[in-house]
Amino acid sequence: MVKSTDHHAYLEVITGAMFSGKTRELHRQYSVFKSCQFNVQVFKRDIDDRYGKDEIKTHDGLIFDGKDVFISKDVNEIEKKIKKDTDVLMVDEAQFYGSEIVEKADKWINNGKIVVLTLLPTDYRGMTFGPAGDLLAKADKITQVFARCLHYENGVYCHKPATRTFRTKSDIKEVVVIGGSEMYEPRCRQHHFFNK
Template sequence: MFIEPNIKGDRRGWIEVICGSMFSGKTEELIRRLKRARIANLKVEIFKPAVDVRYDDVKIVSHDENAIQSTPIDNSQKILLLAQDVEVVGIDEAQFFDAEITNVCEQLALRGARVIVAGLDMDYKAQPFGQMPNLLAVADYITKLHAICVVCGNIANYSYRTSSEGAQVVLGEKDKYEPRCRHCYHQHN
């Protein structure tokens, strides 16, 4: 199919959101898309919340230990400053960012950037997590990934917390969380 070139030279940006439970492959998919953008020689900047130091202080690292260099930030507004003239912006763990992250993504897309955001859509209580509902509402493309339920083997879209901590944000991995299907999540909660 022929696509007419844009003779005005302005780029059209958009927002892609990758969501799902823990262990569903969100970060893996984000890294895959960003590496492909680099193969295409696009200018890419990648960000993660400074609070997420589970695997590395700077890199975004998947549970499968696939990694890509990123810039840790503590305020989503910094993305606008650090992503000047960028064609692709990657953002991991979006649920941990402040209330401005949706506006930041909108501004980047209006500048012509492809914005790829990954994050948990629900917390361990099966409630919408952080700014993810707002990001999902403005996204042009949404990919919902599923893990495998460790109890029954069905598809899982819930992050079941195995530890007794009660705060909404508790960083952890297999030591504190398990992917569960709807039935097994509610049966054990």
């Protein structure tokens, strides 16, 4: 199979609360690109405990090939690792890369790369997360994914579509605290609140 050389570059943002399946959607697109012989690089900021040595797994066990995955702590490090023949740049958790990623994404697209980002749009307080507003404004395509609200009252879960991330440990006040379901849960607008 010969891959198309005529693809057009664009910015896609995959957005949603924690536990909404952003990385799962990134992996779905990764698989499609790979099946079409596109060269893909996936950038992540940190190594996570759930990753094996030579591969990266999503929460639910989907695997990105380790040779396509590049741990990069900032956008300059991403840029240094971009290969000339790469067609698609994927960045997981783009909110952690700060405002610099907005300008860089434009540059990468101008250089012919397809850029696909996952993005947590708001922090646990419901405030816009770093570069999220600009990235959503500049996206050619926005894919929004939803979790289900886990607010529990009178013996029943809400289970409406959740667009926000609620921190269940209210004594922790820092904005960026890496955690999983022991600390965060998806909530709908009605059930998302934040006590200053």
